[in-house]
Amino acid sequence: MATGAAMADRRPPRVRSGLAGMTWPGLPPRPASQALALLYQLEHSQWLAKAELERHQFRQIQLLLRHAFKSVPYYRARHGAWGIDLDQAVTPEILRRHIPILTRPEIQQLGEELLSEEFPKGHGKTGEVLTSGSTGRPIRVVKNELTETFWNALTIRDHLWHRDPNLRLASIRPLPGNRAPYPEGEFFNNWGGMLAQVFANGPSALLNIGTPIADQVEWLQRFDPDYILTYPGNIQAIAIHCERHKIGFPKLKQVHTVSDLLRPEVRKICRDVLNVPVIDVYSSAEVGYIAMQCPDSENLHIQSESVFVEVLKEDGGQCQPGEIGEVVITPLHNLTMPLLRYSIGDFAEVGSCDCGRTLPVLRRIMGRTRSMVKLPGGDEFYASFQDLLTGFDMIRQFQVVRRGPEALEMKLVAVRQLSDAEAGQLTTILQGRFRHPFSVTFSYVDEIPRSAGGKFEDYKDESEAVT
Ligand SMILES: [Zn+2]
Structure with missing residues (x-):
């Protein structure tokens, strides 16, 4: 398909070197080389046979459970009652049968009881995120540097699946205070974040999403991006404005939407008016990336190297392709605050994809803006x-x-x-x-x-x- 062919034509991204006296091959400095070590495996794991992928995933879940029952007060107190035997290989069925679903109100109530008393030093410093979710009641989740490294590696995977990092990226996002105001916004000679430390890349620009739509459009015309990253509702308003005033962005290749639910009419107006596809991503502050759009279709592939995702019917059974259910997530690597079978409050439809990638598929996400x-x-x-x-x-x-x-x-x-x-x-x-x-x-x-x-x-x- 079109996007896949475009990827194949693309030059591979050039790895930057952080070492004096060495420019090729590239060897980035330590946090970036860790991300690159993960990326190397992600390139392969997306194609693994389904059973093999699950086997690797559950090796990590076994370790996570062992850790949680030993060092997290909430889980330790329930280990006996839940009756899960960790000397046997844990499977999705065993997990479902023995571990109850963890809800947002429970996370609010449990507070410190969900924190590990001791976790491996190498996972780095901890930091907390507050997230409001669709119901507006915030929960506090503590993460660490390892979960951050995963976030960074998966951000790069998303870019490599969908974009040439040598081109121009415009981001319009909510920013604290009056950062990156119109008319200038902020300009950078790279895309920022871990991507810029790992790979050589093109320029980017940032604008505060509080900017009136007409001014956003004028700013975009001046920057002339290949890619726009913003919220679905914002690009919808931009496209409505462009349709009304017959404005186009000649170089634009793609819109990348983040954060909110992407509705079909947003894909449609971007196709009709801006002549580009929309690439969506499903993530949350508390668990990181959950699913990313396939390079070859509009399906979303679950990021199984980082999360175990269940989509459950009302009777607790696993949904089959075409069925809609509750999204339940187990992040694999947050040993600081393990969340086992966390119900994030979203619903999704299970799908299937014929691109060859074996990462499980969500056809669409629903209910984040209920x-x-x-x-x-x-x-x-x-x-x-x-x-x-x-x-x-x-x-x-x-x-x-x-x-x-x-x-x-x-x-x-x-x-x-x-x-x-x-x-x-x-x-x-x-x-x-x-x-x-x-x-x-x-x-x-x-x-x-x-x-x-x-x-x-x-x-x-x-x-x-x-x-
Ligand atoms: Zn696919």
């Missing part, structure tokens, strides 16, 4: 809006606003207005999705404003005193 909806009768539930717009190609973006106990307004950025029949169909879809016969009105807007954090919200409750 919103809590309160019905007039008092019921509450999480609504997901993915695929809401299937068949409504004239709609570029939407937001559903709760106007009162019985009233929804759907704000639309659209190429044209809906016909009466289309409005009727969409009303029926919304009433189904909201599980209540709300009255629905449609309004057409030029722009849907972002929240303070720079994110786009699918659903906003602006009604008062809904009980």
Whole structure:
């Protein structure tokens, strides 16, 4: 396929040398050479036979369990009751049968009890991350330098799967304070991070995502990137602006989306208006990379060298391709704070891929931006809006606003207005999705404003005193 062929034509990236008196072959300094040592194996492990991949993964899980039951108070106290025998080889079935799922509220409650009292020195200094997740209640996870090295190696894998690091990369991201403001942003002579220490690479530029969309577009025109990295909602707004003002980016080859849920309409508008594909990634601050888009398709390959991922049906059984279930993750290398079978709060559809890589496949991720909806009768539930717009190609973006106990307004950025029949169909879809016969009105807007954090919200409750 196109992207695979493009990869094969590409020159291999040049390894930088950190050693005086040596320029070729390259030998990078220590943290970078560690990342390179992992990358060498990642190049091979993506093609391993499925059983072999799982065997290696469970050698590491066996070690992780041994460590957790010995040095982590929460697990140590439950080892006997859970009845898992570590003198026998642990398999996915044994793990599922003996280790209960760990939820976000449990992580909040357990606090220090999940921290290891002693872990190998070589895993480096610890640091903590706070993550809010889709429900907005933050959890604290402690990681270390080894988990950081994995993050870096997998970041490079993502680049090598999808990009030529000699080209130009523009990033538009949330940044602390007023860092990288318009009109300048910040410019660098490489892509930064571990990639820049391992491989020779091209220039990059950074802009604060708080910048108004028209200014972002003007900045992008000046930088003229080959790749844009940003949030899905942001590139959607950029593409809507470009469509309206007939602006193109002549050199652009690809949009790379991170952080939020990528909806089908974002892929579509990037293809239609910017003439480029979107490459997505599924990661989280607490567990690192979970899955990355295949170089040859829109599937996401689970990063099995770093995480063990289960997608579970309501009865606890493993989903088969085509089935949607709860995502449960066991990070393999965080011995500082082992999370065994952590339910991250997302749902995903299991898939399969014919690219030859044996890393398991998620066809799509759902529910990372689910919103809590309160019905007039008092019921509450999480609504997901993915695929809401299937068949409504004239709609570029939407937001559903709760106007009162019985009233929804759907704000639309659209190429044209809906016909009466289309409005009727969409009303029926919304009433189904909201599980209540709300009255629905449609309004057409030029722009849907972002929240303070720079994110786009699918659903906003602006009604008062809904009980
Ligand atoms: Zn694939």
